[in-house]
Structure formats: C-alpha cells, structure tokens
Amino acid sequence: MTEPVLLSVEGVAVDLPTPRGNLRAVDQVDLKVGAGQTLGIVGESGCGKTMLSRAILQLLPKKAKLSGRVMFDGQDLVTLDPERLRKLRGRSLAVVFQDPMTSLNPVLTIGTQLIETLQEHLELDGLPAKKRSVELLAAVGIPAPEQRLMQYPHQLSGGMRQRVAIAIALSCEPKLLIADEPTTALDVTIQAQILDLLAREQRRRHMAMILITHDLGVVAGRTDEVAVMYAGRVVERAPTPALFKKMRMPYTEALLAAIPKIDAAPHTPLPAISGRPPDPTRPIQGCSFSPRCRYATGRCYQDKPLLIQAETPDHQYACFHPIKAAAGVSA
Amino acid sequence: MATLELGIDENVAISAIGRRRRLGPLFWAAIAWMILVFAAAALAGLLPFGPTDMDMLERRAPPSALHWLGNDGLGRDELARLIYGARVSLTVGLCAPIIGITIGGALGMLAGYFRGRFETLVVGSMDVLLAFPPLILALAVTAYLGQSILNLTCILGVLGIPAFMRVARAATLTLARREFVIAAQALGATHARILLRELLPNVILPLFAFFLLGVAVTIVVEGALSFLGLGVPPPVSSWGSMIGEGRESLEMAPRLAFIPAVTMFLTVLSFNLVGDTLRALSDPRQGAL
Numbered sequence: 001m002t003e004p005v006l007l008s009v010e011g012v013a014v015d016l017p018t019p020r021g022n023l024r025a026v027d028q029v030d031l032k033v034g035a036g037q038t039l040g041i042v043g044e045s046g047c048g049k050t051m052l053s054r055a056i057l058q059l060l061p062k063k064a065k066l067s068g069r070v071m072f073d074g075q076d077l078v079t080l081d082p083e084r085l086r087k088l089r090g091r092s093l094a095v096v097f098q099d100p101m102t103s104l105n106p107v108l109t110i111g112t113q114l115i116e117t118l119q120e121h122l123e124l125d126g127l128p129a130k131k132r133s134v135e136l137l138a139a140v141g142i143p144a145p146e147q148r149l150m151q152y153p154h155q156l157s158g159g160m161r162q163r164v165a166i167a168i169a170l171s172c173e174p175k176l177l178i179a180d181e182p183t184t185a186l187d188v189t190i191q192a193q194i195l196d197l198l199a200r201e202q203r204r205r206h207m208a209m210i211l212i213t214h215d216l217g218v219v220a221g222r223t224d225e226v227a228v229m230y231a232g233r234v235v236e237r238a239p240t241p242a243l244f245k246k247m248r249m250p251y252t253e254a255l256l257a258a259i260p261k262i263d264a265a266p267h268t269p270l271p272a273i274s275g276r277p278p279d280p281t282r283p284i285q286g287c288s289f290s291p292r293c294r295y296a297t298g299r300c301y302q303d304k305p306l307l308i309q310a311e312t313p314d315h316q317y318a319c320f321h322p323i324k325a326a327a328g329v330s331a
Numbered sequence: 332m333a334t335l336e337l338g339i340d341e342n343v344a345i346s347a348i349g350r351r352r353r354l355g356p357l358f359w360a361a362i363a364w365m366i367l368v369f370a371a372a373a374l375a376g377l378l379p380f381g382p383t384d385m386d387m388l389e390r391r392a393p394p395s396a397l398h399w400l401g402n403d404g405l406g407r408d409e410l411a412r413l414i415y416g417a418r419v420s421l422t423v424g425l426c427a428p429i430i431g432i433t434i435g436g437a438l439g440m441l442a443g444y445f446r447g448r449f450e451t452l453v454v455g456s457m458d459v460l461l462a463f464p465p466l467i468l469a470l471a472v473t474a475y476l477g478q479s480i481l482n483l484t485c486i487l488g489v490l491g492i493p494a495f496m497r498v499a500r501a502a503t504l505t506l507a508r509r510e511f512v513i514a515a516q517a518l519g520a521t522h523a524r525i526l527l528r529e530l531l532p533n534v535i536l537p538l539f540a541f542f543l544l545g546v547a548v549t550i551v552v553e554g555a556l557s558f559l560g561l562g563v564p565p566p567v568s569s570w571g572s573m574i575g576e577g578r579e580s581l582e583m584a585p586r587l588a589f590i591p592a593v594t595m596f597l598t599v600l601s602f603n604l605v606g607d608t609l610r611a612l613s614d615p616r617q618g619a620l
Contacts, residue, residue, distance in 0.1 A: 091519065094517065095514070097513070106533070116528065165514070
C-alpha cells in the first residue's frame, strides 16, 4: 500500500445488549484503507460486516457499545464532537445502502433529495445545485436526468434507485465511500452495471471505497485488498491477487467453493458450508469456525488463533492449519 | 398478431395514466357539501336577517318566501341561525384540531424520534390526560373561565392532543427505523433537518387524514356540549344549541331540531368521507410507495 492511509480501524469492537445477553457483533477488528484504494469486506450474513460499517460511520444503534479507534484523515471519529462529525459525514464520508427501496425518502422527489444535499453541504444556490444534480444523475448513467428530478422513488426501478442513491452519496465528492452490499437487493443483470459504475466513479474521483459483500466473486476484480470476516472477526486479510492465488484460511476456501461454477455439469450439488455461524451471544472457545471446519483438530477447539503473517507482511490469516498447497483456483 | 400486441400496449398506456386513483362520486359530493357550508359561513353577513333578530309574531312560523326555513321558538330566522351556527361549529371544529395537530404532532414526532426518557414522559402525561373524563374537564374549565368560543376551542384542542400525539409517534417510530433516515444521518443531516425535511413529509399524510376525522369528532362534541348548555353562550347560535332549543318545541315544530341535526350529520359525514379517502390514499399498503 503506497498510498497514505486514509482510514485506519484499530481494535474496534461493538457490543450489542440483547435480551439473551451481550452480543459481540464486531470483535477486535484492525483495518486500513489508503486514499483511492478499495477494500472488500467479505463474509456471510450476520458476521458483523454491516455493524463494522456503521461503527466506522458512528451510526450504531444507541444501545450499542463501541470500543477501539476509528482514525479518519488524522481524527478519531469515536471521540470527535458530534457537530464536527456531522460536517464530516456526507462531505468526506458517504455511504450507499443495500436496499434502494428504503434508502430514499418515498415522499420527496429525486430532485429535492439531491438538491437539498448539495445546498446543505456545498452551499450552492438553487440553480447551480439543480444543474449539478443533473450532471450527477447523468454521471451515474440515468437517462433523461432533467425529467427524473421531478419523479418520486417509487416511479423508478430498483437499479435506477440505486443509481440515484449513489449520485446522492457522490454529490459532495467524499474521500471515502462505504458501499454496504450495494447490489444484494438488485437483479443479477443490474449488479455488474452498478459495480462497474462504482469502480468507474471511484477511479475518476480518486476516492477510497469499502465494498461490503457476501460474494467473493464481487470483490475479485474490483478491490485492491480483501478482508474476510467471520463471527465478528477478520480471519484473513490480503491484497486481492494474493488472496485468490494463495488463500490460507479454510473459511475463505469454503466461501469460494460455495460460488456456483458455470462450467460445472448440470445437477451438480452446490457445495455449501455445512452448519451455521456460531450464536454470537454465546462465545465459543477456540476458533469460531472450528465446528464447521474440515481441517479442525483438538487445538482448534481450545485456543483462539490470532492473525499471523503469511510470507508477505500484508497477507494475514488466523488459523492453526492454513491451507498449504496453492488452492488451484481459476477465478 | 400485430394488432393484438398494439391493443395490449394501448391498455398498458391507459392504465399507467389512470393510476391516479378514482375518488368516486361520494368523495366529490362530500367536497361539494363542505364547500357549500364554508361559503355560506363566510358569506353570512349578506343575509337580510341577523341570527338574533326576533319577530315575536312569527314564532315557529313555517317556511315562507321571506324565511326559507321558517322561524324558531323566539321568532328568529332559522336559516340565519343555521348559517351563523355554521361559523361557530366550523371555527371550533377547525381550530381545536389545529391545536391538537400542532402540539400533538410535534410531541409525537419528537417522542418517536428521540425515544428515551422524553418519550416516557410524553406518553405518560398523555395517558393521564386520556384518563381524565373529558366532559368533566370541559365542565370544570367553562365553570371557572366562563363560556366563550375561545375557551371551548382550547378545551377541545387540548383534549385532542393525545390522539394526534399517538398517530404522529406511531408513524415516526416506524419511519425512523427506515434506511433513508440513517442515510440522511450518514449525509450529515442535523436532527432538526431529519425531523422537518425527512420525517414530517411522511408523517403529515396520516396526520392530515386524522385531522379531518378530528374535525368531524370535534363538531359533534361541540354540538353535544352546546346541547347541554356548556358550549357557546346564548344568544349565539351553534348547531348543538339549536338542536337543544328545538327540543322544547319538538311536538309543534320538529324541524327546528331536525334541520340543524341533518346539517351537522351531513357535515360530519363529509369530513369523515374525505378523511377516510385520504387515509386510504396515504396508506402505503395500497399506495405502493
């Protein structure tokens, strides 16, 4: 990573009090994102990806307890006073949510939502703000942007709505964009378009991006670095090419194996990861993946593996029995 | 085959335009009645008779060319009293829910958005207000402060606050959890901005529909209070007091009680119909929002 570090997450943990006891959603996560770089965060549902992104934005539910530091551009967001944090959001930090059906206000027109954001943050007047909104909508690939300004979210398709959400997020030229499963709620045919759009705008604006997904295939060609999360912890972290060439963590391997292959014979059973993620309210001894891991031995049930270095310093994994042979993956 | 496809396309186009939901003749009849009542109340000054001009020779006179609806027990023109009564009924009926929607709506939105101790306090105090028998409260206040339109409006307004608070809070609670609120926070919006620009346009729809129902209820309650002699002081006429006065001559001239009763019935029905239609329109399950 040659770029200066823009965001550095240091020892962040999120605890949620629930009726069944304390739920540790994010457990001691360390991450770094350089300016203009893309970090992919991969993991299955409920592994703490979204909670981590909310922790970075300081938008956790009120009851949640956050510890650790989130250094963004030289400031610790956790201890930053609310007013300065508010000014940072939108202008330097932006987010695109999973479901464009609910992330846009249903009773305001697209134009109102875009123009007001611009007026609020960039202090533009009505007419320049409108002009810029049209440019933004055109930039995210919305045809006839002037007419769209007058429309309400329910008059647009899911893909269009997500494009509008991206336009709003990009409106103030943020330094970091967090895309929280931006394509999960969309049609498969639209997914690639939206991801390409995000990648293109990111390159053009030299913006850092955190791409959160449950699909290793999504991060493969579009990220510089990948962090694999399991049960609230980062279990493997590596530059994207290194990860796909030589993954160490059995969980990463299992995730990759679970992607259906186009050249597989018809009626091939899909390889699924057996079992379910552990109940986060009951922390288990040892490696949290051990009950589902096919390499697990006695030690895996006793001690928690820590992140250790592989051959290169930027490839880290948390496993006692890393996969030795290069997993012959032709992705 | 080609003509068939064309035909389908046309239907689709028509149904797309026709998506503005049909409101039905009942809705428009209700709107027409409301306009008539409002216009009559606004133009009451043009009437040749005042509501208190007595003509003792014409007591309980039947309808004539001069007095279209006849005269009441004191020889006053029934139509004039009905129209001036509309002024009182509509003033109280509109102003009291405005007090309710403003204070109740604001409290409800703040409670639903900020939650915590403030919500407990607001909901608790509203429960106390709801537990208080409304008629006793109205009686007590008019006994102390005297009978006037202003006092009546204030009492009915305060009594309406809990209901508006509940509607606003329920709507805010569900909306505040939606992602667009988190998205607005992520864009650096202040609490005031989120409440006024993001939540209020969403909450105002159910609140306004409830407001129209509130107008209907308030007109009835005002009528009931006036009927009991707790409403506007005589000789000012309101529909409720007219029914009350007409009760005395129910055997000789039943129309004196029935005409204001029918007027009130139609007005209340109109407000209910319009309110219901608007509520159905703003209902997200049907509105496909």
